[in-house]
Amino acid sequence: MSNRPAYSNLMKKIKEGHFVFTGELEPKKILDMEEIIHSAKEMKKTKRIVSANVTDGPQGDAYMCSLVPSYLVQRDAEIEAVWQVTVRDRNRVALFGDVLGAAQLGIKNILTLTGDHTALGDHKKGRAVYDIDSTQFCQMLAIMIDEGTDLEGNELKGGKIEMNYGCVANPNSDPREPEILKVGRKVENGVDFIQTQTSFDIEQAKEFLKELEQFNVPVLLGVFPLKSYGIAWYFDNYIPGVSVPKDLLKALKKAEKDNKGDKKGKYAAIDKINIEFFEPFIKEIQKSTKAAGIHCMAVEYERLFEPLLSDFPQYVE
Amino acid sequence: MIITQQKGIDEIYNMIKPYSKILIAGCDGCCQPPRSINEAKTLGQLLELKAKTEGKELTWKATTVLRQCDDRIAATSLRPLIQEYDAVVSLACGLGVVMLNKVFEDTLTFPAQESMCGGVQNIGENYFIEYCEECGDCILAQTGGVCPRAGCAKHLSNGPCGGMVDGMCEVGDYTHPCAWVDIWKRLKKFDRLDLFKKYRPPRDWRTSNSPAFITIYKDYTNVEEKEEEAKS
Ligand code: SF4
Numbered sequence: 392m393s394n395r396p397a398y399s400n401l402m403k404k405i406k407e408g409h410f411v412f413t414g415e416l417e418p419k420k421i422l423d424m425e426e427i428i429h430s431a432k433e434m435k436k437t438k439r440i441v442s443a444n445v446t447d448g449p450q451g452d453a454y455m456c457s458l459v460p461s462y463l464v465q466r467d468a469e470i471e472a473v474w475q476v477t478v479r480d481r482n483r484v485a486l487f488g489d490v491l492g493a494a495q496l497g498i499k500n501i502l503t504l505t506g507d508h509t510a511l512g513d514h515k516k517g518r519a520v521y522d523i524d525s526t527q528f529c530q531m532l533a534i535m536i537d538e539g540t541d542l543e544g545n546e547l548k549g550g551k552i553e554m555n556y557g558c559v560a561n562p563n564s565d566p567r568e569p570e571i572l573k574v575g576r577k578v579e580n581g582v583d584f585i586q587t588q589t590s591f592d593i594e595q596a597k598e599f600l601k602e603l604e605q606f607n608v609p610v611l612l613g614v615f616p617l618k619s620y621g622i623a624w625y626f627d628n629y630i631p632g633v634s635v636p637k638d639l640l641k642a643l644k645k646a647e648k649d650n651k652g653d654k655k656g657k658y659a660a661i662d663k664i665n666i667e668f669f670e671p672f673i674k675e676i677q678k679s680t681k682a683a684g685i686h687c688m689a690v691e692y693e694r695l696f697e698p699l700l701s702d703f704p705q706y707v708e
Numbered sequence: 709m710i711i712t713q714q715k716g717i718d719e720i721y722n723m724i725k726p727y728s729k730i731l732i733a734g735c736d737g738c739c740q741p742p743r744s745i746n747e748a749k750t751l752g753q754l755l756e757l758k759a760k761t762e763g764k765e766l767t768w769k770a771t772t773v774l775r776q777c778d779d780r781i782a783a784t785s786l787r788p789l790i791q792e793y794d795a796v797v798s799l800a801c802g803l804g805v806v807m808l809n810k811v812f813e814d815t816l817t818f819p820a821q822e823s824m825c826g827g828v829q830n831i832g833e834n835y836f837i838e839y840c841e842e843c844g845d846c847i848l849a850q851t852g853g854v855c856p857r858a859g860c861a862k863h864l865s866n867g868p869c870g871g872m873v874d875g876m877c878e879v880g881d882y883t884h885p886c887a888w889v890d891i892w893k894r895l896k897k898f899d900r901l902d903l904f905k906k907y908r909p910p911r912d913w914r915t916s917n918s919p920a921f922i923t924i925y926k927d928y929t930n931v932e933e934k935e936e937e938a939k940s
Contacts, residue, residue: 479862483910504870505862505864505869505870505871507871507878508861508862508871508878508879510861510878510879510880511871511878511879519861519862521862521863521864522910522913523910523911524862524863524864524865524866524867524869525866525869526865526866526907527865527866527908527909527910530907530909530910531910542910559870561870563873564868564870564872564873565873565874565875566875566889566892568892568896569867569868569872569888569889569892569904570868570872572892572901572904572905573866573867573868573888575905576866576905576906576907579907580907588870631870631871631872631873631878632872632873632874
């Protein structure tokens with residue numbers, strides 16, 4: 392683990408030894424923040440979700456920037472943000488400037504990502520930047536935080552920035568070895584934590600977590616509760632390398648069919664399926680691995696937080 | 709080889725519409741697929757046909773040049789012909805088109821091709837893969853001879869990214885191999901994963917940014933040293 396101080400609540404809670412949860416917010420093509428703030432407030436209420444990730448143009452789509460909503464959820468929902476930053480759209484000059492700006496706004500966590508290519512998104516003709524890659528971005532952050540300079544060694548006036556940053560890892564990657572070696576390079580560049588892509592396969596997740604142990608960096612395993620059959624189907628078909636178990640897909644389809652016209656009944660049935668799948672899954676991870684916590688990507692599915700996490704202790708003020 | 713792809717006939721025709729006598733110049737150099745005399749003739753016939761449908765007469769002649777990007781070769785091959793024509797259509801890559809415009813200042817040369825990349829033909833017909841993007845900062849020694857700048861859609865120096873699935877790249881709908889998996893396979897084969905594990909710091913894009921003004925016999929490190937000196 393890096394010797395860097397815990398600047399963020401996320402890192403403080405991990406260092407205190409809590410099994411932590413992070414949530415996920417996805418600002419899309421929106422003009423108002425109501426839903427995002429509502430979702431963030433629901434996370435806060437659980438007292439179990441310490442921070443909320445704010446995504447940066449997932450699938451390469453043109454969405455609201457991630458910095459402003461990160462600031463707003465901290466201000467209006469009083470939950471700490473994990474500001475997701477891809478290197479897809481900004482060169483090193485812009486990234487540096489954004490990080491300094493974020494420090495000014497009180498952002499404490501950054502999740503560094505390469506970012507899905509623009510060719511996958513809704514502006515396919517756009518030029519993808521990738522001036523520096525996500526590992527190099529980690530190096531940039533290490534320098535800004537630990538040494539108080541930019542990549543060229545020019546000093547930041549007023550000292551060093553106080554932030555923690557993480558990287559992602561993909562338990563579904565095949566072949567696995569290059570993925571692990573790549574994570575190793577990021578660890579070498581000072582990441583404080585790792586959040587993983589989602590896994591529905593407990594054995595695969597355990598194996599992956601075991602392999603990551605060598606880095607001695609806290610890992611939050613990604614889980615993705617499925618709000619509807621449609622989302623599950625999309626995930627199964629369109630998210631790289633992820634497959635949703637067939638039984639889960641079937642159960643969701645059936646729940647929607649059986650409760651046609653009955654919204655309440657449908658929600659209850661879908662929530663039950665998710666709780667029955669993910670609660671034991673999370674407990675097993677907590678019990679039999681060294682994972683520091685769970686990154687719960689229940690985007691716009693805030694009603695699940697309370698029932699899903701009710702068995703876990705509250706540790707957030 | 710320079711991989712080129714022919715522009716649509718309407719687009720080429722629109723370029724030469726104001727002219728009635730055109731010279732169509734193939735190139736026997738490194739264009740792939742071939743863009744030589746036969747291709748020049750075919751293009752001439754298509755343009756003539758197109759002109760006819762518009763009720764126009766088009767006079768054309770097809771020729772070819774050993775290498776259009778070589779100014780002396782281009783000059784000696786085309787000088788005897790060029791006076792007789794209003795314009796030239798070049799089947800070469802962008803280098804050839806620029807060179808003909810330079811060498812023959814009084815004649816406009818138009819491109820018939822999209823210059824795609826520097827590559828070699830891969831397996832199968834009609835499938836080309838970019839092998840080198842002439843970045844001026846070669847890292848093939850670290851990557852088992854597979855280029856992650858030309859071959860990786862995100863130009864990563866420390867891949868693979870999370871978009872790799874079963875060894876294939878997210879760009880191109882998982883039909884192209886991930887360059888970083890190829891690099892890993894290659895280095896593993898030679899027991900050189902030490903090279904794979906190595907962290908590569910941010911790249912110096914000055915060597916590949918356009919326009920490139922290059923003095924080949926200058927040592928690049930001198931630039932750095934001078935900068936260091938100036939700083940101190
Ligand atoms: S999948 Fe591989 S080749 Fe494609 S962008 Fe990612 S690292 Fe590059």
